[in-house]
Amino acid sequence: MNKNFLKCYFIAGPQDFPNLSLEEAEVKISKLIASGVTAYQFRDKGTHYKNEDGRLGLANRLRKVAKAHNVPFIINDDSALAFEVGADGLHLGQDDMAVSRARDLLGKKVFIGLSVRNEQELIQAQSSKADYLGIGPIYQTSSKKDAAKPIGDKLLTSILQVNQLPIVGIGGIDLSKAEKLAKTGLDGVAIISLLTETKMPYRTINTILRAFE
Numbered sequence: 001m002n003k004n005f006l007k008c009y010f011i012a013g014p015q016d017f018p019n020l021s022l023e024e025a026e027v028k029i030s031k032l033i034a035s036g037v038t039a040y041q042f043r044d045k046g047t048h049y050k051n052e053d054g055r056l057g058l059a060n061r062l063r064k065v066a067k068a069h070n071v072p073f074i075i076n077d078d079s080a081l082a083f084e085v086g087a088d089g090l091h092l093g094q095d096d097m098a099v100s101r102a103r104d105l106l107g108k109k110v111f112i113g114l115s116v117r118n119e120q121e122l123i124q125a126q127s128s129k130a131d132y133l134g135i136g137p138i139y140q141t142s143s144k145k146d147a148a149k150p151i152g153d154k155l156l157t158s159i160l161q162v163n164q165l166p167i168v169g170i171g172g173i174d175l176s177k178a179e180k181l182a183k184t185g186l187d188g189v190a191i192i193s194l195l196t197e198t199k200m201p202y203r204t205i206n207t208i209l210r211a212f213e
């Protein structure tokens, strides 16, 4: 796994566009995937459709958009969906399936990410066989309802000392915070609202990429 793909890691699902229809949300996500991000994670909370076909259809279409732009396509939580759409990666939380089990199901080619929320989980994750870690929330976020207490950048810098794996930061990251975080040992930032809300996607993404060069 090439850790460059963590630099500007875009996460979104229809729930991140509460005022838009499913079709409008799909257009927005597709445009953002095509605007220079280094990875896309399909994180879907099932808010916009009535059945599994809607979800599978959307995942398949976004997978195609990502492929056309050479952007790794990662599924959040759902190993069966990752298998079905031929995702490049799967991202797991602490309460999801174990990394080793996901690896058995998906094979060696699919990379697997794991979320950690504190120093203890970061230490444990070192032997998890995850290909990369996501650490956060670093700052206050309104994009995840059950988010843990923010770590803050001071504590982040100190706990990153024990980390040996590729790692991306997440949670409440805006442009100036991304520039600061690029100096802490993170390989990139994972972002929902900064990208779903930006009026200047190319400029926003480029600023992040430059910070992590």
Ligand code: TZP
Binding pocket: 136, 137, 140, 141, 142, 143, 144, 147, 170, 171, 172, 173, 190, 191, 192, 193, 194
């Ligand atoms: N996990 C930890 S914080 C978070 C997730 C999915 C939400 C990040 O969203 P935003 O809008 O970039 O703060």
Ligand code: MG
Binding pocket: 076, 077, 092, 093, 094, 096
């Ligand atoms: Mg999860």
